[in-house]
Amino acid sequence: MTLSSTLVDKVETIGLREPVAAAAFLGGAPVFALADGTLHFGDGAEGRRIPVHEDAAILVAAQDRDRLVTGGDDGRVVATDAKGGVELIGDEKGKWIDAVAARGGAVAWTAGKVARARSAKGEEKSLDLPSSSRGLAFFPKGYRLAIAHYGGATLWFPNAGKPEALDWAGSHLDATISPDGRFLVTSMQENTLHGWRLADGKHMRMAGYPGKTRSFSWSHDGKWLATSGADACIVWPFSGKDGPMGQAPRECGVHSAIVTRVAFHPATLVIAIGYDDGLIMLARLSDGSEILVRRPAQEDDRARISALAWDDKGARLAFGAENGDAGVLSLPKP
Numbered sequence: 001m002t003l004s005s006t007l008v009d010k011v012e013t014i015g016l017r018e019p020v021a022a023a024a025f026l027g028g029a030p031v032f033a034l035a036d037g038t039l040h041f042g043d044g045a046e047g048r049r050i051p052v053h054e055d056a057a058i059l060v061a062a063q064d065r066d067r068l069v070t071g072g073d074d075g076r077v078v079a080t081d082a083k084g085g086v087e088l089i090g091d092e093k094g095k096w097i098d099a100v101a102a103r104g105g106a107v108a109w110t111a112g113k114v115a116r117a118r119s120a121k122g123e124e125k126s127l128d129l130p131s132s133s134r135g136l137a138f139f140p141k142g143y144r145l146a147i148a149h150y151g152g153a154t155l156w157f158p159n160a161g162k163p164e165a166l167d168w169a170g171s172h173l174d175a176t177i178s179p180d181g182r183f184l185v186t187s188m189q190e191n192t193l194h195g196w197r198l199a200d201g202k203h204m205r206m207a208g209y210p211g212k213t214r215s216f217s218w219s220h221d222g223k224w225l226a227t228s229g230a231d232a233c234i235v236w237p238f239s240g241k242d243g244p245m246g247q248a249p250r251e252c253g254v255h256s257a258i259v260t261r262v263a264f265h266p267a268t269l270v271i272a273i274g275y276d277d278g279l280i281m282l283a284r285l286s287d288g289s290e291i292l293v294r295r296p297a298q299e300d301d302r303a304r305i306s307a308l309a310w311d312d313k314g315a316r317l318a319f320g321a322e323n324g325d326a327g328v329l330s331l332p333k334p
Helices: none
Strands: 011-015 020-026 029-034 038-041 048-051 058-064 067-072 076-081 086-091 099-103 106-111 114-118 124-128 135-138 145-156 164-177 183-188 193-197 202-206 216-218 224-227 233-237 250-252 259-264 270-275 280-284 290-294 305-310 316-321 325-330
Touching: 020 058, 020 067, 020 316, 020 325, 029 058, 029 067, 029 305, 029 316, 067 099, 076 106, 086 106, 086 114, 099 135, 106 135, 114 145, 124 145, 135 183, 145 183, 164 193, 164 216, 183 202, 216 259, 224 259, 233 270, 259 305, 270 305, 270 316, 290 316
Parallel strands: 020 305, 058 099, 135 164
Antiparallel strands: 011 325, 020 029, 029 038, 038 048, 058 067, 067 076, 076 086, 099 106, 106 114, 114 124, 135 145, 145 164, 164 183, 183 193, 193 202, 216 224, 224 233, 233 250, 259 270, 270 280, 280 290, 305 316, 316 325
16 A cells, blocks of 8 residues: 555545444445434435434444444344345344444344344344443354453353353453454453453453553454554554563554544555544554544544444545544545
8 A cells, every 4th residue: 555645635525414333334335323323325425324223323333244233222233234124133122232243144242231142043142241241252263252341251152151251350341352363352441451362361461541442453464453542543463472461562643632443454554543533544554654534623522533444455444423524535546
């Protein structure tokens, strides 16, 4: 990828008038999940709107190939495909959906102190948790889940075996599994990250954040984990057998605002970084070079970037903000 000083003129802006909860590409087209319970399909403001959570807000979302799975404050878990077809996956009867995950046709979600998993064949299993959970992730291989909650995390094979508890005091929020399946990392209420090397349960502690980390993204080669929660994107090395232990993280995109969303490019070591003042930039990990995608908002305290998503080829980047601003960056061809 060739980086120049700015790509602002390569962005098509979209005014969606509703806070953006998530962004994705389905069938090659951008899709935005909005707080009013609808999905907006298409590049322009006149794109299709599909109601998926009527009279309810979309709280969480996860992409699985050409489906976007959303959970709302109506208690419903819904999968929408690239053609706009909607399938009801689960219904918690009005309980808020706190987290969703999707992979290979399987879907999992949490509501209150219960986690549920629905296999690609439609078989559903449930697990009682020690507390509510906002962190849920499928392992890259096998039908297995990691669930973050107060006091640590739980590893769960929905179809077999007793769940495995990973203990660490405190409130664990989001969860992510390394692409090779060797490490589990959770964000915490205490503005730190905690991790486990799953082969032996060895702990990893990654501290120093001024805010909470609520966005993770792994590099395409699985050797780096980009994180939000500071005035730069903090990128931890995971190439060694001990993960980031004993190694210093890198910092990309130092700015006067807090990073709220991060998204690694699907084929190169370039990170899209969104901030709570509305600014978006691309940063190249190899040499720290930066390129502006979107300028910060002026006097808008709701301009926080809330969604970033690359398409499969890494040619386009979709973004959304809490004030309803959105857009699509189309990278120039080399």
